[in-house]
Amino acid sequence: MNKNWLNKPSKEIGFGDGWGYSDIILQLLYNRNILSQHSAEAFLNPDYKSLHDPYFFPDMKLVVDRIFEAKEKNEVVFIYTDYDADGIPGGVILYSILKYYGITSEVYTPHREREGYGLNNDAIDYMAGLNAKLVITCDCGISNKVEVEYAKSKGIDIVITDHHTLPEELPEAFGIIHPQVGDYPFKELAGGSVAFKIAQAIARSSYKPVVPETGEALEKWLIDLASISTVGDMMQLVDENRIIVKYGLLVMNKTRRLGLRKLIEVAGIAERELDTYSIGFQIAPRINAAGRMDHANAAINILISEDEKEANVMALDLNSTNADRQKETEKIIQEAEFQIVESGTEKDMCLFAYNPEWQVGLLGLAAGKLTNKFYRPAFVFTEIDGKLKASARSIAEWNVIEALGKASELFSAFGGHPSAAGLTLKNKEDYPKFKAKMLELASLRLKDLELIPSLEYDAEISLKDVDLKLYQDVEKLKPYGQGNPKPIFLTKNIEVREIRVIGNGEKHLKLAVIDENGVKYKMIGFCLAHFCEVLKIGDKIDVLYELILNEWNGSKSVELKIVDIKKVVCSK
Numbered sequence: 001m002n003k004n005w006l007n008k009p010s011k012e013i014g015f016g017d018g019w020g021y022s023d024i025i026l027q028l029l030y031n032r033n034i035l036s037q038h039s040a041e042a043f044l045n046p047d048y049k050s051l052h053d054p055y056f057f058p059d060m061k062l063v064v065d066r067i068f069e070a071k072e073k074n075e076v077v078f079i080y081t082d083y084d085a086d087g088i089p090g091g092v093i094l095y096s097i098l099k100y101y102g103i104t105s106e107v108y109t110p111h112r113e114r115e116g117y118g119l120n121n122d123a124i125d126y127m128a129g130l131n132a133k134l135v136i137t138c139d140c141g142i143s144n145k146v147e148v149e150y151a152k153s154k155g156i157d158i159v160i161t162d163h164h165t166l167p168e169e170l171p172e173a174f175g176i177i178h179p180q181v182g183d184y185p186f187k188e189l190a191g192g193s194v195a196f197k198i199a200q201a202i203a204r205s206s207y208k209p210v211v212p213e214t215g216e217a218l219e220k221w222l223i224d225l226a227s228i229s230t231v232g233d234m235m236q237l238v239d240e241n242r243i244i245v246k247y248g249l250l251v252m253n254k255t256r257r258l259g260l261r262k263l264i265e266v267a268g269i270a271e272r273e274l275d276t277y278s279i280g281f282q283i284a285p286r287i288n289a290a291g292r293m294d295h296a297n298a299a300i301n302i303l304i305s306e307d308e309k310e311a312n313v314m315a316l317d318l319n320s321t322n323a324d325r326q327k328e329t330e331k332i333i334q335e336a337e338f339q340i341v342e343s344g345t346e347k348d349m350c351l352f353a354y355n356p357e358w359q360v361g362l363l364g365l366a367a368g369k370l371t372n373k374f375y376r377p378a379f380v381f382t383e384i385d386g387k388l389k390a391s392a393r394s395i396a397e398w399n400v401i402e403a404l405g406k407a408s409e410l411f412s413a414f415g416g417h418p419s420a421a422g423l424t425l426k427n428k429e430d431y432p433k434f435k436a437k438m439l440e441l442a443s444l445r446l447k448d449l450e451l452i453p454s455l456e457y458d459a460e461i462s463l464k465d466v467d468l469k470l471y472q473d474v475e476k477l478k479p480y481g482q483g484n485p486k487p488i489f490l491t492k493n494i495e496v497r498e499i500r501v502i503g504n505g506e507k508h509l510k511l512a513v514i515d516e517n518g519v520k521y522k523m524i525g526f527c528l529a530h531f532c533e534v535l536k537i538g539d540k541i542d543v544l545y546e547l548i549l550n551e552w553n554g555s556k557s558v559e560l561k562i563v564d565i566k567k568v569v570c571s572k
């Protein structure tokens, strides 16, 4: 699909003078809204010591003392954690830190389809039946006022650790650790990182662990899990999140956690240096797959396993669950696309697909793919127990959660964000009414817009500026992720000299181009082979690209990874 290219604004004259950075680094900092020398230093050199004091959470001391009271009294303790790639590593952080201090806890993860998100009374009954006295939630609970009351009536103290949007009325829990409750200085922590802050608070308390390590050395072995939560939940990689991910990756590259090592091995990335891409596309999807396809317990169990053989078997299992998940998702996407194209609705202001057989845990992935492909908001429905449930994904131009709010009378439940949401229809018969309402709201907002995706680039440069020095400069901005995308550059008017299609299945494009001085450069476009149908030798093109390092026989060179191409002059 044709894309709009947007240039981020050029830095102002004089910006960063005297800070000692290259012009291009300054532009990249400016593009990321890092506007003072102090914040530039902090951004380029994330330091473990800059993590905020965990005792800035108002309830932290109370919560830490309650945990050790449970140890003293030998109480049954449950960790109640969400089933996704944020909650799972977070639950394992809590389980592990308690274990390091001689407290054995049980981890309870609700079933995605049967129990749904957050605390529920049946689960509370189950834990009460096992004589639980303390339940610590992770990545959920802040909206469970009613369930927290119910737990109290059963003699259970609930400690909520969460990061989701605050409801109007907070639950009256024993304690709440939430970055938006109180004056904690950074509000964007993942659920797993909130759990990590508890681990830090315990490691920095006067209580004594039963393992040899103490303090920082002890807490650091848990930060790799917090980095999975942060990337897995697509948090902005700024401030404390940037430190967590940087140190998390350092730890993950030498992790002692057996199950995580096995997961990395079966994903086929053990030989590489792990980065945010490995977390986002290899590790988090495998952890998520358990809850999407069946029960998240499989992912919890592998991460807490201490038996080599067992961990191996579980990693292979999770790997095949993930492969099944991919296949299933692919099937849903194909069928959904077929429904949309067959009905001729692909140019409508929003897209709908429905099949009662589709698995609810995969709807969001499918909706996301449809939104990318057609650049329209998409709703993908399935049916559970006679009710229609959907996941929605939207484009930047339309706030889907706001739209759902305007049709709330149709739903028995709905929630989410401007770009992603979920809903359950009260009555199955309302499906046509729902579609009509969404189409009406979407066209109010979108009908006069040209709906094509846009790509933002950082700076226009010449090919002669591309060298190892530039690559190393750009690498200083790692780790990349939400809020800090990998830098993209534009070079205009370069001449195509060679065109080849390479790789398994002939999916990739390889170009040789020359700049205005006749110097030749190589470019590679992964999954961009379709451009060879429109390009000819001698064409002049504008190209958006990223820098990648090519290491071959001990020598290093910079290669250009094509992001998008526009033809400006055709050869005769």
Ligand SMILES: [Mn+2]
Residues within 6 Å of the ligand: 086, 087, 139, 163, 190, 191, 192, 233
């Ligand atoms: Mn989360």
